[in-house]
Amino acid sequence: MELKNKEIADIFNNIAAMLGIDNSPSSKFEIRAYQRAALTIEGLQEDLGLIYGRGGIDALMELPGIGKGLAQKIEEYLKTGRIRKYEEMRKKYPIDFVELSKIEGLGAKKIGVLYKRLGVKDVETLKDALEKHKVRELAGFGAKSEEVLADGIKILESSKGRLLLGDVLPEAESIVSKLAGSGLAEGVVIAGSIRRMRETVGDIDILALSKSPEKVMDFFSGMDEVKSIISKGPTKTTVWLKIGTSCDLRVIEPDSFGAAIQYFTGSKNHNIGVRTIAVKKGYKLNEYGLFEKSGRLISSLNEETIYAKLGMQWIPPEMREDRGEIKLAQEHNIPDLIQLKDLMGDMHTHTKETDGMNTLEEMAAAAGAAGLAYFATTNHTKSLRVAKGMDEKRFEEFFKKIDSLNEKLGGRPTILKGAEVDILKDGSLDLSRAMLEKMDCVVAAVHSNFNMSYDEMTARVRKALDTGLVSILAHPTGRVINQREPYKIDLEKVAESAERGMVALEINSYPSRLDLNDTNILSLRGYNIMFSVDSDGHNVSHFGFLRYGIGTARRGWLTKANVINTMPLEKVRRFLAKKK
DNA sequence: GCCGTTTTCGGCCCGACTGTTTTCAGTCG
Numbered sequence: 327m328e329l330k331n332k333e334i335a336d337i338f339n340n341i342a343a344m345l346g347i348d349n350s351p352s353s354k355f356e357i358r359a360y361q362r363a364a365l366t367i368e369g370l371q372e373d374l375g376l377i378y379g380r381g382g383i384d385a386l387m388e389l390p391g392i393g394k395g396l397a398q399k400i401e402e403y404l405k406t407g408r409i410r411k412y413e414e415m416r417k418k419y420p421i422d423f424v425e426l427s428k429i430e431g432l433g434a435k436k437i438g439v440l441y442k443r444l445g446v447k448d449v450e451t452l453k454d455a456l457e458k459h460k461v462r463e464l465a466g467f468g469a470k471s472e473e474v475l476a477d478g479i480k481i482l483e484s485s486k487g488r489l490l491l492g493d494v495l496p497e498a499e500s501i502v503s504k505l506a507g508s509g510l511a512e513g514v515v516i517a518g519s520i521r522r523m524r525e526t527v528g529d530i531d532i533l534a535l536s537k538s539p540e541k542v543m544d545f546f547s548g549m550d551e552v553k554s555i556i557s558k559g560p561t562k563t564t565v566w567l568k569i570g571t572s573c574d575l576r577v578i579e580p581d582s583f584g585a586a587i588q589y590f591t592g593s594k595n596h597n598i599g600v601r602t603i604a605v606k607k608g609y610k611l612n613e614y615g616l617f618e619k620s621g622r623l624i625s626s627l628n629e630e631t632i633y634a635k636l637g638m639q640w641i642p643p644e645m646r647e648d649r650g651e652i653k654l655a656q657e658h659n660i661p662d663l664i665q666l667k668d669l670m671g672d673m674h675t676h677t678k679e680t681d682g683m684n685t686l687e688e689m690a691a692a693a694g695a696a697g698l699a700y701f702a703t704t705n706h707t708k709s710l711r712v713a714k715g716m717d718e719k720r721f722e723e724f725f726k727k728i729d730s731l732n733e734k735l736g737g738r739p740t741i742l743k744g745a746e747v748d749i750l751k752d753g754s755l756d757l758s759r760a761m762l763e764k765m766d767c768v769v770a771a772v773h774s775n776f777n778m779s780y781d782e783m784t785a786r787v788r789k790a791l792d793t794g795l796v797s798i799l800a801h802p803t804g805r806v807i808n809q810r811e812p813y814k815i816d817l818e819k820v821a822e823s824a825e826r827g828m829v830a831l832e833i834n835s836y837p838s839r840l841d842l843n844d845t846n847i848l849s850l851r852g853y854n855i856m857f858s859v860d861s862d863g864h865n866v867s868h869f870g871f872l873r874y875g876i877g878t879a880r881r882g883w884l885t886k887a888n889v890i891n892t893m894p895l896e897k898v899r900r901f902l903a904k905k906k
Numbered sequence: 907g908c909c910g911t912t913t914t915c916g917g918c919c920c921g922a923c924t925g926t927t928t929t930c931a932g933t934c935g
Binding site for chain 1: 907908909911912917918919920921922923924925926927931932933934935
């Protein structure tokens, strides 16, 4: 997330917490408004400063849950670096709510009591109070509370925050398959942010259908993956996993499947939107079904019917972020999103010749096994010395190998000749024009001098695209999740060049990249540009990353027609040759 | 503080689990 966005979301969450302590009845909904806005901002990833720069207060007010009051507070923060109302409130409660709230079981009310009675304002002062056993003396707290809080602090300190989808999804699938194999459940599925294919995951949500919930919960809480049990009941159990995240299991009657999976998939703001529509129609929607006021069940078995009874089209999970999809579903204009099976090729892969782990032959076999009809090998170029980047001579040699292997394979799959050519500091490309013109697929990327100004970086990349030699711009923002911020670049200006020069923008499927991300893609909807969903595979297993890139493309509302590597080989060759 | 096919006031999603309680508030998702 963009840094400013996190700061503003934290401030809104802090304000919500402070309002929560004071407990006036009218503030109940004000609290919810601040929390909802914070959630919206946390999910944005596009910089609020950019949005504000584009359209001012009005652009901010278009964001769901942000009205005039909050838009003005965001403006104040962007301009002055502070929000006066917040600083006033901080004088009364100088507490780090955001940090303290991360402790399981600790919310605004309890934090307020701990502050007023014991002066607790951050994790350190809480630890001190716990060690002196002062917490158990407070009304509403006991010895057990001290134990739970101490455990919560340990978990918080060992937690790494949100984990990569690419790390968590395989773990979730393993848990699901064990639960399904137990014979205790009729069905087990993944819900939550994993089903929505968010790039990072805060916890794992699993839904099981069973008529003997207690047995399922016993099996689940006893699994090898589990480190400790946070709470356990017949319909809901939460555990902490050894991989460093929590996992919720909800067990539900098979008849309620549709209502349950809809509810547990979220997002929270999407559900609030859908439930509000239900209320307006005089219904009630919960995880057990859609009901009339009288309590009569209208629908519960599948998601499609529930959305239909609310006058909506079914909404793919990846779109359920309260970003306009509810209105679209009411108008029956939900796009037919791209699917993994639509991919016919992969335009960005590496081999042992540079920093890949496998030979060309091994990569070809793996691409074929992954169901691809073609793939481009795009090794690094000479300037990238750490990756043993290749010069013109080595590319000539390597391409001879491709010719002979292509002959041998007879198109199963077809290997395209390419390079991931460095865009140098001055915007020139790291191979000769003559060499690049010989290639089927030129992927260009920035791998150095990340700290340029907004204008310099934008000009650098546009200069490269404007050569007419580039087929695809790889990982266009350069961000690496939890490691490196995106470099400063004007994607709209880049999109102008891409549109003019028939350059596809990459959705890099590497789990730590996923670049462009969903919000980048959505922000470029006004441009007539194509995308390329690529693995950036460095070994044979990395073709499996493509599902994460497809998830991101779906979160960006893309269809098959927006993505070049859904085309059959001859058609994609025409695109690469820049012929319409 | 947000929001509008009940539109500028008067509503605002809904249920499970826990600990400390004797009927519920706080927390979470």
